[in-house]
Amino acid sequence: MAFTVRLLLFSSLFLLPVSVFAQTNGSIAVGDFLTATTANSSPWLSPSGDFAFGFSPLGSNDLFLLSIWYAKIPDRTIVWHANGDNEAAVAPKGSTVNLTANSGLVLRSPQGEELWKSGTSVGVIANGVMNDTGNFVLQDRNSESLWETFNNPTDTMLPGQTLERSGKLSSRQSETNYSKGRFQLLLQEDGNLVLSTINLPTNFANEPYYATDTTSGTVAGSEGKELVFNVSGYLYVLRENGGKYNLAVGEVVSARDNYIRATLNFDGIFAQYYLPKNFTGNVSWTILWSEPDNICQRITESSGVGVCGYNSICTLKGDKRPTCRCPTGFSLLDPNDHIGDANRISYKAVKKMSLVAQKIYMMLRC
Numbered sequence: 001m002a003f004t005v006r007l008l009l010f011s012s013l014f015l016l017p018v019s020v021f022a023q024t025n026g027s028i029a030v031g032d033f034l035t036a037t038t039a040n041s042s043p044w045l046s047p048s049g050d051f052a053f054g055f056s057p058l059g060s061n062d063l064f065l066l067s068i069w070y071a072k073i074p075d076r077t078i079v080w081h082a083n084g085d086n087e088a089a090v091a092p093k094g095s096t097v098n099l100t101a102n103s104g105l106v107l108r109s110p111q112g113e114e115l116w117k118s119g120t121s122v123g124v125i126a127n128g129v130m131n132d133t134g135n136f137v138l139q140d141r142n143s144e145s146l147w148e149t150f151n152n153p154t155d156t157m158l159p160g161q162t163l164e165r166s167g168k169l170s171s172r173q174s175e176t177n178y179s180k181g182r183f184q185l186l187l188q189e190d191g192n193l194v195l196s197t198i199n200l201p202t203n204f205a206n207e208p209y210y211a212t213d214t215t216s217g218t219v220a221g222s223e224g225k226e227l228v229f230n231v232s233g234y235l236y237v238l239r240e241n242g243g244k245y246n247l248a249v250g251e252v253v254s255a256r257d258n259y260i261r262a263t264l265n266f267d268g269i270f271a272q273y274y275l276p277k278n279f280t281g282n283v284s285w286t287i288l289w290s291e292p293d294n295i296c297q298r299i300t301e302s303s304g305v306g307v308c309g310y311n312s313i314c315t316l317k318g319d320k321r322p323t324c325r326c327p328t329g330f331s332l333l334d335p336n337d338h339i340g341d342a343n344r345i346s347y348k349a350v351k352k353m354s355l356v357a358q359k360i361y362m363m364l365r366c
């Protein structure tokens with residue numbers, strides 16, 4: 001008898017970690033916390049295990065990014081990250097994120113300095129939920145949402161997510177630097193969905209290089225109300241009158257069989273991607289569609305200096321994403337920065353310079 005009990009105890013102890021992993025309901029209690037370490041850092045998983053919330057290592061500098069990613073894909077693809085106004089909330093090793101009742105998620109450095117918080121203005125948080133849609137939700141005791149990552153997007157939208165008027169996506173600096181970059185997708189107050197370059201740090205938006213033109217035209221109620229990425233994986237501007245402006249026509253993959261996302265890339269391309277859930281071996285994201293068709297031509301003087309910066313030549317790769325090179329005799333200012341630098345000045349400003357200054361600037365640029 002004693003033997004049986006001990007055996008049972010032993011086996012249930014042995015099984016515990018496995019069953020916790022398999023049966024998580026995605027719920028996170030107030031008081032729960034995560035620590036930024038490379039060793040045994042177990043993130044908060046959604047019930048299906050498709051999405052994880054936690055710390056992602058950034059490069060090899062013992063820095064981490066509080067983020068959400070696809071937990072089953074070997075190559076980490078981040079769909080949301082904690083960010084301040086313009087900077088990503090980068091956390092040194094040993095930082096913690098706590099779920100608190102009154103301040104939501106609070107990220108602190110090992111020294112106790114507050115690096116970021118979700119900040120909820122009203123209500124008391126009962127728990128957090130890492131949802132199977134990829135949405136991390138803070139809710140009150142009645143399961144009303146008080147804060148969610150879907151309402152605070154970074155550069156990516158997921159099926160089930162919508163963007164209201166004045167809602168936007170911001171590109172990152174580069175593939176590996178998550179601070180705010182030079183491109184933005186904005187659903188304007190007039191209902192138009194536009195892509196534009198922005199001037200940092202003022203955030204001034206230049207003339208759009210892509211627009212759906214979903215404004216109040218001749219047909220009543222044709223202005224855009226929200227950008228909808230529905231759970232079937234269709235992305236469209238929903239008009240006030242119920243009409244839809246589809247961003248991609250006739251191209252769709254099954255949302256049941258594929259992971260699907262729409263990302264504003266660091267080079268200004270807004271693209272929808274998919275990856276089969278039943279992948280084997282090496283796997284990478286496939287582009288379903290992207291906008292604009294030719295970003296090298298679309299971004300002209302009026303929409304800010306070209307994608308590549310002054311005096312450098314923009315060409316499209318096979319996947320319509322831009323690459324930059326210098327005319328013969330010049331070399332890139334920063335050889336690692338393949339789409340120019342962030343501190344460029346406008347074409348107009350260059351034109352105002354003296355001829356000598358222009359020449360020097362052009363030599364420096366490339």
Ligand SMILES: *[C@@H]1O[C@H](CO)[C@@H](O)[C@H](O)[C@H]1NC(C)=O
Nearest residue numbers: 023024025026027028029127
């Ligand atoms: C989720 O599981 C936790 C324990 O792991 C439990 O306290 C909580 O009530 C569960 N939530 C739901 C919605 O089932």
Ligand SMILES: *[C@@H]1O[C@H](CO)[C@@H](O)[C@H](O)[C@H]1NC(C)=O
Nearest residue numbers: 031033096097098100106108
């Ligand atoms: C986070 O939780 C840990 C462990 O419970 C605790 O030591 C720490 O003080 C908490 N930090 C905050 C900001 O609540």
Ligand SMILES: *[C@@H]1O[C@H](CO)[C@@H](O)[C@H](O)[C@H]1NC(C)=O
Nearest residue numbers: 131132133135137145148160
């Ligand atoms: C959570 O995910 C379910 C599907 O798994 C979805 O129906 C629901 O709308 C999501 N809730 C939120 C708040 O995102």
Ligand SMILES: *[C@@H]1O[C@H](CO)[C@@H](O)[C@H](O)[C@H]1NC(C)=O
Nearest residue numbers: 058063090173177178179342
């Ligand atoms: C990312 O880029 C910004 C702006 O160029 C810079 O200030 C920051 O230090 C970079 N972050 C990292 C982790 O390299």
Ligand SMILES: *[C@@H]1O[C@H](CO)[C@@H](O)[C@H](O)[C@H]1NC(C)=O
Nearest residue numbers: 230231232233234235236244
């Ligand atoms: C998503 O949108 C497409 C295109 O408008 C529509 O055919 C489909 O029924 C929608 N899916 C859901 C779940 O509403």
Ligand SMILES: *[C@@H]1O[C@H](CO)[C@@H](O)[C@H](O)[C@H]1NC(C)=O
Nearest residue numbers: 254257258276277278279280
């Ligand atoms: C994945 O699923 C699709 C159908 O959804 C099927 O056609 C394909 O053969 C499957 N691939 C693998 C590697 O199992």
Ligand SMILES: *[C@@H]1O[C@H](CO)[C@@H](O)[C@H](O)[C@H]1NC(C)=O
Nearest residue numbers: 074075279280281282283284
């Ligand atoms: C996966 O891709 C990487 C880089 O493209 C390559 O080095 C590696 O050999 C590939 N692995 C397999 C199993 O194909």
